Amino acid sequence: xxxxxxxxxxxxxxxxxxxxxPEVAQAVAASLDSRPQERGKVILWFSGLTAAASLALxxxxxxxxxxSIAPLAVTSELPIRADNxxxxxxxxxxxxxVGRSFAxxxxxxxxxxxxxxxxxxxxxxAKAMAAVPPEARYRLAGASxxxxxxxxxxxxxxxxxxxxxxxxxxxxxSTQWEAAGSGARLVRYRPEESTLxxxxxxx
Amino acid sequence: xxxxxxxxDWRAWFAEHGPRxxxxxxxxxxxxxxxxxVLQEAFIRFWKHQRHxxxxxxALVVTSIRRxxxxxxxxxxxxxxxxxxxxxxxxxxxxxxxxxxxxxxALAESLGRLPEEQREVVVLKTxxxxxxxxxxxxxxxxxxxxxxRWRYAxxxxxxxxxxxxxx
Numbered sequence: 001x002x003x004x005x006x007x008x009x010x011x012x013x014x015x016x017x018x019x020x021x022p023e024v025a026q027a028v029a030a031s032l033d034s035r036p037q038e039r040g041k042v043i044l045w046f047s048g049l050t051a052a053a054s055l056a057l058x059x060x061x062x063x064x065x066x067x068s069i070a071p072l073a074v075t076s077e078l079p080i081r082a083d084n085x086x087x088x089x090x091x092x093x094x095x096x097x098v099g100r101s102f103a104x105x106x107x108x109x110x111x112x113x114x115x116x117x118x119x120x121x122x123x124x125x126a127k128a129m130a131a132v133p134p135e136a137r138y139r140l141a142g143a144s145x146x147x148x149x150x151x152x153x154x155x156x157x158x159x160x161x162x163x164x165x166x167x168x169x170x171x172x173x174s175t176q177w178e179a180a181g182s183g184a185r186l187v188r189y190r191p192e193e194s195t196l197x198x199x200x201x202x203x
Numbered sequence: 204x205x206x207x208x209x210x211x212d213w214r215a216w217f218a219e220h221g222p223r224x225x226x227x228x229x230x231x232x233x234x235x236x237x238x239x240x241v242l243q244e245a246f247i248r249f250w251k252h253q254r255h256x257x258x259x260x261x262a263l264v265v266t267s268i269r270r271x272x273x274x275x276x277x278x279x280x281x282x283x284x285x286x287x288x289x290x291x292x293x294x295x296x297x298x299x300x301x302x303x304x305x306x307x308x309a310l311a312e313s314l315g316r317l318p319e320e321q322r323e324v325v326v327l328k329t330x331x332x333x334x335x336x337x338x339x340x341x342x343x344x345x346x347x348x349x350x351x352r353w354r355y356a357x358x359x360x361x362x363x364x365x366x367x368x369x370x
Contacts, residue, residue: 015299018300021239032250
């Protein structure tokens with residue numbers, strides 16, 4: 001037989017508290033339901049701006065350096081032996097960084113870059129040039145860089161609850177070196193790729 | 204204790220738990236309107252910021268209600284007046300839906316005759332679905348004190364109901 005105290009507990013649980021008025025639910029809905037909609041609008045709004053912002057950013061951070069490439073027509077004849085240059089060019093091409101930051105590209109080094117320019121001074125470089133027979137010298141035949149391509153990815157939510165839109169920037173550099181004697185060409189290909197996170201959060 | 208669902212649509216969660224949460228808010232406020240305000244503020248705060256926090260979400264939402272009630276009291280700077288008013292004029296019958304059983308109405312009325320500190324424990328345990336440990340944390344008292352207040356409240360309610368039935 002239940003204790004009288006238990007009867008009181010059971011009776012208490014039978015009492016039905018009054019429900020909140022509809023105005024409470026409306027006020028809660030105004031606060032909680034408006035949030036994702038506003039966020040959606042913000043994301044939508046930012047999505048439209050993202051392309052423009054990315055383009056502007058790309059031109060600011062990755063300025064076209066046609067002017068700096070064009071003078072490569074200077075086409076200084078650089079000394080390097082054909083057999084060594086092939087290996088050097090491959091090494092340089094294989095080591096071409098992918099996904100590095102937006103550091104401005106220096107004028108592309110000649111295929112002998114790894115050896116002569118780095119370790120030897122100007123005088124030594126001149127000596128090396130003189131020591132190489134003319135038929136083994138390479139000259140810069142051309143340089144090109146593709147337009148920067150932008151890839152806008154879907155917004156993602158970070159751990160702190162904010163939203164960002166990843167933007168992938170890609171472009172390709174290539175320089176062509178021609179052997180003075182044989183006319184053989186070496187192509188140095190350097191893809192460059194970076195990813196930016198554009199914030200979409202506004203509150 | 205049934206752990207409240209804290210994911211999905213807030214409407215379903217609010218519809219299920221809103222009445223008992225409002226009951227908790229009501230005991231700490233002066234009026235029905237204040238209870239609605241406190242519940243609204245506390246629930247929004249809980250749903251936006253606290254429902255994913257570790258710990259018992261039910262205790263979290265009760266804490267949120269208590270804080271909102273205390274904020275309301277402080278904002279009006281009438282805490283002492285309010286406590287006296289609630290203690291003296293607790294029309295607890297209006298806290299519940301009308302019942303056809305007169306014994307339940309008598310119980311609802313008797314609840315208002317309890318000392319406030321006992322009624323607080325009764326509300327938190329019955330409709331707050333808190334343990335004595337959690338009630339102790341809410342009210343800054345020991346679990347034993349909370350359990351004692353509960354026992355005294357049950358005895359007092361039993362006496363009040365008996366007295367009414369013999370009257």
